[in-house]
Amino acid sequence: MIKRLLLLDGVVAVCRFRDDGAFVEGYGQMPQPELQALAHFAHEYKRIVQGNADQLAMFTNQRGWTPPGGWIVRGGRMSVCSVANLVCVIDTQEAAINTVIRDLTEAATY
Amino acid sequence: MSELDDLMQLPGAQAAFSNNDLGELxxxxxxxxxxxxATTLDLLAHMCVANMAIATMQARGWETSSQSGGFYPVEGFTLVGMQWSAVTNGRRGVVVSNDAADYEAAYRALGAVGSEG
Amino acid sequence: MLLAELMEQRGVLAAGEYSYRGDRYSFKGEIDDDMARMAAIMSRATSMSQHMQVGMLEQHCPDCGANPAQGWIVRGPQFTVCNVANVYAFLDNGKASINAVMGLMRERLANAPVDLV
Known part of the structure; x- marks a missing residue:
């Protein structure tokens, strides 16, 4: 139940999407169309981060960059973080990002 | 005429813009x-700056890995959409209809002429 | 075969194709297998990025005609990379015509799938 993530301080919304980008479920203080848009964005962003990690591994000849575990975009007021096929919108000041990432990682294995 | 007015003379030009280093119009x-x-152009200008940065990173990585030259520094990036293309040099950009797009002319107008261009 | 056709164009140094899944690539021209693998990884990453960007532009301006992305061009001082769908070509700026190469690629790949699967 990814809904449990909403119990964490500062978590505004959480969504799950499929590997092909289809919206699976979403909860939180955002209307449904925005949750779907968030899932869509996160899917696209995941593929871009995968592409960037591939390039980082390729250019540096270092192991350990791929496959990427997730990504975080930190904004002044809001941030977005994603692990596997889950994405969370959080309040930058209120949320404990380490906890959110840890719980996202755990929830991704449900 | 200003540089933007010059860009608007390109075949199929729909819009021209200048932006700062962050991509702000x-x-x-x-x-x-x-x-x-203007709002769409502002978003597009941010994308132009992002694309130039990524292409520059790729050119750097490519040239280091392949021990070759010719891509760095990147002089221009074009996003080819369904009906139009956005051509940028990172500081200025022009949106041209794909049907009429003359990419060579756009790069010339943006000063991305290359060492052998 | 489009790659062979591209190689017949004046100033085209190499041409390649890649799968969006990242598990397959093929190429022709003056690059070795390592360079072709790198080119495929970079081109795929850039295409993914363009796909997202035009999606955002479309949300911003539904009637602008951006979506779906068709491709992109990176212009360096000596060389240019043109990409349409999942096919790329390396061009020598001094000899090749971007317009001709893009025209051929857009024509041949007009019906290419746009969902990047």
């Missing part, structure tokens, strides 16, 4: 009947 022109607006 500084100035722009929009052709009559074009669906573009």
């Amino acid at each position: 500084l100035d722009h022109r929009i052709a009559e009947k074009s669906p573009m607006d």
Whole structure:
């Protein structure tokens, strides 16, 4: 139940999407169309981060960059973080990002 | 005429813009009947800066890994959409209809002429 | 075969194709297998990025005609990379015509799938 993530301080919304980008479920203080848009964005962003990690591994000849575990975009007021096929919108000041990432990682294995 | 007015003379030009290093719109022109607006151009200008940065990173990595040259520094990036293309040099950009797009002319107008261009 | 056709164009140094899944690539021209693998990884990453960007532009301006992305061009001082769908070509700026190469690629790949699967 990814809904449990909403119990964490500062978590505004959480969504799950499929590997092909289809919206699976979403909860939180955002209307449904925005949750779907968030899932869509996160899917696209995941593929871009995968592409960037591939390039980082390729250019540096270092192991350990791929496959990427997730990504975080930190904004002044809001941030977005994603692990596997889950994405969370959080309040930058209120949320404990380490906890959110840890719980996202755990929830991704449900 | 300003540089943006020059860009608007390109075949199929729908819009021209200049932006700062962050991608924020500084100035722009929009052709009559074009669906573009300043907000869209501002987003597009941010994308242009992001794309130039990524292409520059790729050129650097490519040249280091392949021990070759010719891509760095990147002089221009073009995003080819369904009906139009956005050509940028990172500081200025022009949106041209794909049907009429002359990429060579756009790069010339943007000063991306290359060492052998 | 489009790659062979591209190689017949004046100033085209190499041409390649890649799968969006990242598990397959093929190429022709003056690059070795390592360079082709790198080119495929970079081109795929850039295409993914363009796909997202035009999606955002479309949300911003539904009637602008951006979506779906068709491709992109990176212009360096000596060389240019043109990409349409999942096919790329390396061009020598001094000899090749971007317009001709893009025209051929857009024509041949007009019906290419746009969902990047």
